[in-house]
Amino acid sequence: MKRLALLSPRQRQALFAALLMVLLLLPFLGIGQANIDVAANSCAYAALALGLNIVVGFTGLLDLGYAAFFAIGAYAYGILNSFQLHPHWSAAWAPLAAIGFVAKLGAGAAATVHFTFPFWLMLPASAVIAACFGMAFGAPTLRLKGDYLAIVTLGFGEIVPIVARNWSSLTNGAEGLNGVGPPVLFGYRFGINATPYYYVGLGLVLLLLFISLRLKPSRIGRAWMAVREDEIAASAMGVHTTRLKLLAFAMGAGFAGMTGTFYIAKLQTATPDMFDLPVSIMVLVMIVLGGLASVWGAILGAVLLELLQAWFLPALSGWVQGLGNAIHSPFLQNLELTSASELIFGIILVTMMLYRRDGLVPVGRNEVRLSYEQQDAAVSRGAAPAVARLRAGLAEATADARPAALEIRDLTVKFGGLTALKSVSLDVPPGSIVAVIGPNGSGKSTLFNSITGLVKPSAGVVRFAGRDLLGLRPDQVLRAGVARTFQNIRLFPNLTVMENVLIGQHTHLSSGAAGAVLGLPRVRAEEREAREFVLELLAMFGNRLVPRIDQGVAQLSYANRRRVEIARALASRPRLLMLDEPTAGMNPAESLELAEQIAAFRDFGLTVLLVEHKLDVVTRLADNVIVLDHGEKLAEGRADEVRRNEAVIEAYIGRGVVDA
Amino acid sequence: MPEETLLEFAGVHTHYGDLHVLKGVDYSVAPDDIVVLLGGNASGKSTTMKTIMGTVTPSQGEVRFRGAPINRLSTSERVRRGIAPVLEARRLFPRMTVYENLEMGAYTRKRGPKFDEDLERVYELFPRVKERRHQLAGTLSGGEQQMVAIGRALMARPALICMDEPSMGLSPRFVEIVFGIIQTINRQGVAIFMVEQNAHMALQIASRGYVLQTGRVVLSGPAADLAANPAIREAYLGELQVEEN
Numbered sequence: 001m002k003r004l005a006l007l008s009p010r011q012r013q014a015l016f017a018a019l020l021m022v023l024l025l026l027p028f029l030g031i032g033q034a035n036i037d038v039a040a041n042s043c044a045y046a047a048l049a050l051g052l053n054i055v056v057g058f059t060g061l062l063d064l065g066y067a068a069f070f071a072i073g074a075y076a077y078g079i080l081n082s083f084q085l086h087p088h089w090s091a092a093w094a095p096l097a098a099i100g101f102v103a104k105l106g107a108g109a110a111a112t113v114h115f116t117f118p119f120w121l122m123l124p125a126s127a128v129i130a131a132c133f134g135m136a137f138g139a140p141t142l143r144l145k146g147d148y149l150a151i152v153t154l155g156f157g158e159i160v161p162i163v164a165r166n167w168s169s170l171t172n173g174a175e176g177l178n179g180v181g182p183p184v185l186f187g188y189r190f191g192i193n194a195t196p197y198y199y200v201g202l203g204l205v206l207l208l209l210f211i212s213l214r215l216k217p218s219r220i221g222r223a224w225m226a227v228r229e230d231e232i233a234a235s236a237m238g239v240h241t242t243r244l245k246l247l248a249f250a251m252g253a254g255f256a257g258m259t260g261t262f263y264i265a266k267l268q269t270a271t272p273d274m275f276d277l278p279v280s281i282m283v284l285v286m287i288v289l290g291g292l293a294s295v296w297g298a299i300l301g302a303v304l305l306e307l308l309q310a311w312f313l314p315a316l317s318g319w320v321q322g323l324g325n326a327i328h329s330p331f332l333q334n335l336e337l338t339s340a341s342e343l344i345f346g347i348i349l350v351t352m353m354l355y356r357r358d359g360l361v362p363v364g365r366n367e368v369r370l371s372y373e374q375q376d377a378a379v380s381r382g383a384a385p386a387v388a389r390l391r392a393g394l395a396e397a398t399a400d401a402r403p404a405a406l407e408i409r410d411l412t413v414k415f416g417g418l419t420a421l422k423s424v425s426l427d428v429p430p431g432s433i434v435a436v437i438g439p440n441g442s443g444k445s446t447l448f449n450s451i452t453g454l455v456k457p458s459a460g461v462v463r464f465a466g467r468d469l470l471g472l473r474p475d476q477v478l479r480a481g482v483a484r485t486f487q488n489i490r491l492f493p494n495l496t497v498m499e500n501v502l503i504g505q506h507t508h509l510s511s512g513a514a515g516a517v518l519g520l521p522r523v524r525a526e527e528r529e530a531r532e533f534v535l536e537l538l539a540m541f542g543n544r545l546v547p548r549i550d551q552g553v554a555q556l557s558y559a560n561r562r563r564v565e566i567a568r569a570l571a572s573r574p575r576l577l578m579l580d581e582p583t584a585g586m587n588p589a590e591s592l593e594l595a596e597q598i599a600a601f602r603d604f605g606l607t608v609l610l611v612e613h614k615l616d617v618v619t620r621l622a623d624n625v626i627v628l629d630h631g632e633k634l635a636e637g638r639a640d641e642v643r644r645n646e647a648v649i650e651a652y653i654g655r656g657v658v659d660a
Numbered sequence: 661m662p663e664e665t666l667l668e669f670a671g672v673h674t675h676y677g678d679l680h681v682l683k684g685v686d687y688s689v690a691p692d693d694i695v696v697l698l699g700g701n702a703s704g705k706s707t708t709m710k711t712i713m714g715t716v717t718p719s720q721g722e723v724r725f726r727g728a729p730i731n732r733l734s735t736s737e738r739v740r741r742g743i744a745p746v747l748e749a750r751r752l753f754p755r756m757t758v759y760e761n762l763e764m765g766a767y768t769r770k771r772g773p774k775f776d777e778d779l780e781r782v783y784e785l786f787p788r789v790k791e792r793r794h795q796l797a798g799t800l801s802g803g804e805q806q807m808v809a810i811g812r813a814l815m816a817r818p819a820l821i822c823m824d825e826p827s828m829g830l831s832p833r834f835v836e837i838v839f840g841i842i843q844t845i846n847r848q849g850v851a852i853f854m855v856e857q858n859a860h861m862a863l864q865i866a867s868r869g870y871v872l873q874t875g876r877v878v879l880s881g882p883a884a885d886l887a888a889n890p891a892i893r894e895a896y897l898g899e900l901q902v903e904e905n
Contacts, residue, residue, distance in 0.1 A: 437831075438831070439801070439803070439831045440801035440803040440830060440831055441804070557701035558701065560701060560702075581829060584829050585825065586857060587895075588860065589895055590700075613830065613832060613835075652832065652833050653832050653833055654832055654833035
């Protein structure tokens, strides 16, 4: 698999074309109907796996009830193309009959309606219906995280088959729908021959594969992964997380709905037990086996599990029984491994988790090997040239490039009985740097969190550029021009430097899911520009980040992670930059280098609010210093004044040197 | 009695896959030492810490503790033998109380009068920790968390404490407090091996130091010599102290 990644794009295309040729010719290779049927089922599973991969792999929402949407798509078609519903005929049905969606059975008063909605219409319609259910299930539950969400999805995964089992008038209960009509294409009525279904299934997989591959590196795909990696950071970078989670849920449900229609049309029957929990689990196993978030992995996992069930286990059973006959062992003679398929899945899963946790096709991160010079970045002084280029880029991008002021009045924040901030007022004049210092636990981070919408203050006013920020969601605060970094660094750990900084541009890009899938020229141009802007931003840090641009950020040093976080915040083209301990983890020389860069941001019109413990950095940068202690403003003034203030020395700076 | 060595690295190399991190380093830490490891980012400081604690195994060379090779020992076995970590960013158990965190520090030892003795010692060093002992560790301020982290390490009754950036994210006053406590602990007979970006403060309390650059020790010696070395002043201390203009 690793070698596959080394192929050039052209070689990969050739490989894909060859594979596709084999798949297209498969029914003519004399493999027999049964095997073509297996291949068609593999297609159905691959399509399901691709859909669940969007929900679980891309967006990180553990969905244990995915088969519910498979069921909804299946029943949607099954009910609308079978004899299950047969209302009395009336003239109102005539228009539908004229376009072939229903037929009249019988004559006179006893005439009934036979639903014959065409397969080709129902394929997209089921996707839409399932997607609507996805949104309906998702809307109230997506607020939940991790384990809680998984439990809720488990719930609706159970509910749907139970409803199907009990709503007999609609679904014919446990007996299931019978006589579901097969697809008809240009007068050719699909029968029981597996070949045409195989081609439909292959087409379905190709379509969903194409959509997945196009979405993954798009603005939407990145935002999904950002939600998966760190939801708070994603919202602080302008991602409307609820909307994106709903989109992922709906998209995944849509894939499942389409597949349900295909699967039911092929079987021409639908029973509730086809959609029980084991199906959801099996699809989950497929994508874990293939490698979470890996599009090709999802397909490979699905195909392998289906083949295991359909070919390998019966064959293995045959061999074992043959061996039993040869050595006269009644136990081996009667061993039926196909009935132990779940046991064998279990063994495979445990083995995978032990030895290849990332799946068969892991989502690769380039391990870039750097030369000695690249590894040993020199401390650079004077970020001026890079920052000047950046200024041009920012001025172009920001509609209103004039510096703006932050105004905070009587801000009070309470956590239960604890008052974290008590009536704090402060001003950050346009184009200035204001530093907030104070002991650990004095409320500095709470101040940052209440400005950026992560914490709800109980009283006070936060106004930026004349606009009230209180009550806005974090992503709305970002859109208002306020970007931040976090005290403990909240990057998206499994994404690359490039991807992290691209997500910073989320609100400045406009392409949606449809544009990305269609590959519109506008979307491509936008993406290209966004990538160029990332390069410009990173150039600011000399050769510290540029050589590592395709590395996962988890591999970076602590200081470099801080730099990426600053670049990500700048990528949103903010007018107010809020930095929470930007030089933590940097040595004095590196701190100074960063301080110069921050000073340069101010010089081109950014307003900066800074939390920092290193007093040298504060003294060098800040136009004004505010000291917090126990949630209250203890002092305010120029850095040198504050450093001499007795109360500040007592609470924060400390008196002596360590006794040596 | 000759000066014995508590912890020793002899020609240690480490690899992460293809990436060669430590390229044949030698360190030695005596039982009464405070040793500080300086170095730029990606120089191998964190890898050194991981190698001491056993989360990274050397591909070549030997790590010895009290003269015995410990390359193959698990982290818990190392703790049992007397090496306790204070991890980067503290890594407390946030949803356990301070007291429970301290209890976890003594996990490798039998419960008994010695446990209470150690607990008293920690409370004595950190009255603040005693006040907060029933609070969840995750609700403490950064400085208090650092105290609990050091206290937790002490509960293992170690001969050596390894600290990864003890001053990170702390206010200047807390930085002083923490460094003062490190000195106190050291005087009570615990060796300290620490990685620290605040080279200025660290060299003041350290007995010896090593400077690491892309996986190699490029300088070592008594802390006072390092603090006076112009190259060190330039790279790690220098520029902020030199008055400009």
